[in-house]
Amino acid sequence: MTTTTPPRRRRRAPTRIERAAGKAAALQKPRVILAGLLLLALTSVMLLDGYLRAEVGGDQRVRDGASASEVPDTILDGGPIITFRGGQATTVSVPAKTIALTFDDGPNPTYTPDVLKILDQYDVPATFFLVGSMVSRYPDIVEDMVEQGNEVGVHTFTHVDLSYQSEARIRREMTQTQLALAGAAGITTTLFRAPYSSKTDAVDNYSWPVYKELGADGYTSVFVDTDSDDWKKPGVSKIVEWATPSGTSGASVLMHDAGGDREQTVEALPVYIKKMKAKGYTFTTVSGVIEAQNASRRQSSGTAGPEQGATGEQLPGVPNGQRGARGSATSRLQAAHREATGATLYEGKALVGAVAVAEWTVPTLSVGLAVVGVAVMGRFGMMLILARRHYRQRNKRRFSWGPPVTRPVSVIVPAYNEKECIANTLKSLARSTHPIEIIVVDDGSTDGTSEIARSAADSLGMANVRVIRQENAGKPAALNNGVRSASHDIVVMMDGDTVFEADTVRQLVQPFADPEVGAVAGNAKVGNRDTVIGAWQHIEYVMGFNLDRRMYDLLRCMPTIPGAIGAFRREAVLEVGGMSEDTLAEDTDITIAIHRAGRRVVYQEHARAWTEAPGSLKQLWSQRYRWSYGTMQALWKHRKSLTDKGPSGRFGRVGMPLVVVFQIVTPVFAPLIDVFTVYSMIFIDLKAALLAWCAVLGIQLVCAAYAFRLDGEKYRFLLMMPLQQLAYRQMMYLVLIHSCITALTGGRLRWQKLKRTGEVGTPAGVG
Known part of the structure; x- marks a missing residue:
């Protein structure tokens, strides 16, 4: 094990980007409030429209045949x-x-x-x-x-x-x-x-x-x-x-x-x-x-x-x-x-104006939601078909990426205040069945992360570990430092709170036998799934991420290699300029860049990594906000991919529209679907609305069950899915709306550190 420590330097003045980051952080609460007010305004418009049509507060009772003894x-x-x-x-x-x-x-x-x-x-x-x-x-x-x-x-x-x-x-x-x-x-x-x-x-x-x-x-x-x-x-x-x-x-x-x-x-x-x-x-x-x-x-x-x-x-x-x-x-x-005159006139004009807005908004939203509903159902169908095809194709006995990849690879572990998790991460890497060198890049930690990493490596007898310390500069800078320091032509990137199974690295690098492959996405798993948030995120990872990645793999337009587990050709990373600091989603950013460089990005479902879900709703919000906003930044940065020609333009032609429609546009509309559902249950037809909601939930359960089957997961976690739809999903919608408002108003956040417990280790019986 070796340690590299840079010379001490004077603390530099904040850059323009960092100053913008501070401003963006200060705007967090107002943007959350604005997102809530936007949803409240749309809900109010719907209630007004329902009231105009006597769906809200309507009373169809008509009195007939009463006595008139008191009437002169x-x-x-x-x-x-x-x-x-x-x-x-x-x-x-x-x-x-x-x-x-x-x-x-x-x-x-x-x-x-x-x-x-x-x-x-x-x-x-x-x-x-x-x-x-x-x-x-x-x-x-x-x-x-x-x-x-x-x-x-x-x-x-x-x-x-x-x-x-x-x-x-x-x-x-x-x-x-x-x-x-x-x-x-x-x-x-x-x-x-x-x-x-x-x-x-x-x-x-x-x-x-x-x-x-x-x-x-x-x-x-x-x-x-x-x-x-x-x-x-x-x-x-x-x-x-x-x-x-x-x-x-x-x-x-x-x-x-x-x-x-x-x-x-x-x-x-x-x-x-x-x-x-x-x-x-x-x-x-x-x-x-x-x-x-x-x-x-x-x-x-x-x-x-x-x-x-x-x-x-x-x-x-x-x-x-x-x-x-x-x-x-x-x-x-x-x-x-x-x-x-006076207030009566102005209040009347305000009422007519509000009704005009409702008359235009509600039908437009109804049509839009109908289109979104059809698109979402179509996506579910496409995911099931392509995921099944992907599974059958990759699990054939004769399937092979090419000659086995056995040469050593470099594993880069960016770490910032990971004292709770870094030892478990290194312990899991020590069991690797594939030859590796490990580069831990300590990004200015203040909790002794580098010392814990050195101590863990010594206690495990790991001579293949290098610890590099740098001043705090962010995750992309830490990864770039690791790539520059790597000794091998394939680099594996993982988070400092993630643990690998013994066979993970070997499985992850096999697709590089195909010279067209420039990067590989692994299969991220939630380790602390015994918590409510962990169970919800476990369902999301298996269904929303891994089922998606099977589809994107076959369509050759994988949008994201997860930061928790991904592998790259070192030359491909350097060719696109390394991990960019332009966005919060450096993993999405570099994935799209590698696509545009003409290289193929694939999904290796057999390479599993175990990560820790956030321990609180506040941490969950912070994590998902960073992901959502970063994805929008990356898509905007690579908007010119829409006009790219040839094989390198496939992501722009196929992947970009799919990501924009199904990861941004349709989720933004999703809260309105729920509002319409509640509105229908209360004011129109409870039975029909409840039946429709259950039908959609049933379709989602079918998709989730199939995804669990493909990944060999236990079905019992699906019992949490109805509650996930009622609570967790609503929070994700608000996060996305918050991200959209941030994107429209400008701003940038730096690498945010979530509080970890270090409770996730390699599951028993694995590796």
Whole structure:
């Protein structure tokens, strides 16, 4: 054993990269928060979209047949309009030969514009009772409706029967609809029609308190005299017949411009208008009916006063004489309308804006997630097929890389504060069945790692160990130092916390019998799998890494040689400039560089190394963040591989797209899939959503079980997989999102040291 110690030098000033590293470290928490806020924002958008579609907070209950003992007879037997002037409930009837044409449940992007076009063509005003969620989704239609001179009223926000709702829910339904109207058309309204209402004689003991409460808030409740029952789709002639009042009676007529297929309503509307005009009827709005009654009362009492609104108060901006017929009702500010100002206007515009975002985001995400789901399932299928082919090909008795590789190789062990593990690492190498020299590069350790390494080598009688000490410069620098110091043409790289089986090095170097091979990836195993984190990472290593590597090997586009176990031709490493400090994932970086140099990278599943999984969630986050961010850096650094030609361009043509799609893009979308799943379970169809989730889990279990079979692992660890999907996977998603944000905002971290226990040794019975 020999030891090389560099001369002591003055501590150098931090480089630009190191200063950037410090800044990046300082940004860790803000970026985690930003990642969480991004996911929260997307979740909020989905909930808003669900609320608009009444999937969240929807209530389909409709009350029918309740007693009306508490409702005054004057209301039950009165006209279709109930006002609460001065706190006294009174009804208003529609004058003879007058039609107050009303439409419910809109706006609808298909039918409402057709209805508006017909009304404009025949110069007929109408009153539209709008559902707030629809207003917020189609604000342009409402704006056109109001500009055309029609009147609007509130029909709640989610079309619920208010008699079942709490006082808070009632106020929320009204307020949200008013905000939607403010954002869409810059107005609010005093008119209200309850969903599922009909004539005043249907008011009961449950709904009457609601009308009184809303009346106290200044609302005028509107019912019907004649119902077209167009929702039944009985045909044009029946709709016209049912909407026609008897004799010369005036009527509040109900039709629908939304809530289903309204083609028959659109066809019946011009027929109805022409029929009623031929009978001498005029058309007006609900406010027109109220104003007509007010004018009649003033005339009867011989008094005249200012123009009164739907609830009797003075309405600024409404000229005298403007009522009834559409020709004189072209003002934007109808009698029941109020101009939205101040906070109401801005909150309304914010609501409409948020809904616009949700309307665009949720469908886009749905399509994107569908594409991602198909791609992921396709990848699972491809992995199973290619992994099986790889296994059968490499385990044939006649399979050979070429003449056995028996010449000595150099094993490089970069170490930074590895006092807990370095002795076990050297002990495992001492059992190697292949001739090796061992180079331990101590990267400025402060815990006596080099002394422990020398002591372990002496106690094991290992004369083939060299310990090189250097000032702390990072893992890539330590590896490069080892490569320069290596005596042999093949170098094996391993981590200072990793242990090899006795036959690992021999198995790992056999592919170098093929002169095309420039590097070999080994099979990393989790040693401390008896912990929860260890078990989760064990599943990930076997399924996510080793099954992947079989596929990438056959496709000749291996993206990463793991730092825990990999072998390289020394000349190949030197040819690409050694281990680069440009990225945090030096292993991925050099693997891609070797591909681009025209050399082949393969996977040797029989060469096993045992490593220690992080002991805490914090350490796990740190490890995976470094991997994820480093991979992104490496891919960006080698982005020009996409245009490489010939055999050296295979990684750019095949490997780069696969890694970007399946290691970055699809995992970023994965949290949204889970959010959609939970959303569906709670608000849509629990059974169907749960079945879909179990189906996906089943497919993953099949893949994992097959991977365990190929690697000869015990299936009992798969019992942890459902919990892994619920907890561990979510953390990995957040790490990846965190890495994406870091990549977008810039920054770099240096080699991070995880706390190790040194509990991983060569498994019993192995080697």
